[in-house]
Amino acid sequence: MIKISNKTEMTVKNYLHTAFAFFSGLAMVACGASGNDQGLEYAPNMYHSVPYEPLSQIKDKDAGNAAELLRSNDDGHGEYYNSNPLNTSEMTMRVPPANTVPRGKYIPYRIPKDSLALAARIVENPIEDSEIVLKQGKELYERFCDHCHGAKGLGAEEGSVGEVFAGVPSYTSAALKDVSGGHIFHVITNGKGRMGAHGSQISVEDRWKIVRYVQTLQKQ
Numbered sequence: 001m002i003k004i005s006n007k008t009e010m011t012v013k014n015y016l017h018t019a020f021a022f023f024s025g026l027a028m029v030a031c032g033a034s035g036n037d038q039g040l041e042y043a044p045n046m047y048h049s050v051p052y053e054p055l056s057q058i059k060d061k062d063a064g065n066a067a068e069l070l071r072s073n074d075d076g077h078g079e080y081y082n083s084n085p086l087n088t089s090e091m092t093m094r095v096p097p098a099n100t101v102p103r104g105k106y107i108p109y110r111i112p113k114d115s116l117a118l119a120a121r122i123v124e125n126p127i128e129d130s131e132i133v134l135k136q137g138k139e140l141y142e143r144f145c146d147h148c149h150g151a152k153g154l155g156a157e158e159g160s161v162g163e164v165f166a167g168v169p170s171y172t173s174a175a176l177k178d179v180s181g182g183h184i185f186h187v188i189t190n191g192k193g194r195m196g197a198h199g200s201q202i203s204v205e206d207r208w209k210i211v212r213y214v215q216t217l218q219k220q
Contacts, residue, residue, distance in 0.1 A: 049082075054093035058082045106204040113190040113197075116183065123182030127208045137213030140206050144198060145214075153217030167194050171217045178218075184211045 064079030083090035150158030153171035162168030191197035
């Protein structure tokens with residue numbers, strides 16, 4: 001049996017204590033995060049995209065050099081660098097020119113909330129009436145409108161919310177049975193009275209489909 005002297009044992013213990021303190025300190029430093037320095041990461045390639053990220057911009061080419069030690073892709077910059085040198089100010093997403101609109105079938109709806117009468121007069125439904133459109137409009141109505149206006153559009157008479165909160169009218173009432181599609185679309189988009197705006201929740205096309213279905217409820 002090999003005997004270890006007390007001096008050797010103390011030396012080994014000191015080495016172990018020193019190593020433990022060193023690695024504990026390293027772990028604590030690695031867990032620290034502030035500003036753009038978020039500490040060390042496990043599998044950084046899962047968090048940092050190789051293509052340009054449009055909503056971020058890191059111009060420091062040395063950012064993420066430590067991560068490159070784990071897997072270098074020989075691109076000449078750190079793992080976190082994310083700027084496009086070919087664009088002005090190295091931006092990865094450029095500001096569009098003034099007054100531009102996104103591509104698609106519909107231009108942005110600009111009529112102000114307080115111009116309901118104008119919308120009722122000039123805004124027309126771009127979607128043709130058809131069985132498919134009415135079916136889709138019914139599904140959307142049941143998802144977004146049924147709980148307040150009721151399945152048949154009778155408002156407070158059948159809507160679960162309308163039974164509790166007064167002021168939800170029937171589509172067959174004298175005030176609403178003849179309102180135009182533009183009127184309905186404007187109210188869905190911007191809200192009216194206690195009804196909140198749904199323009200951010202429902203696409204333009206889906207709002208027009210709901211309008212088509214609501215117009216069938218007006219004719220009951």
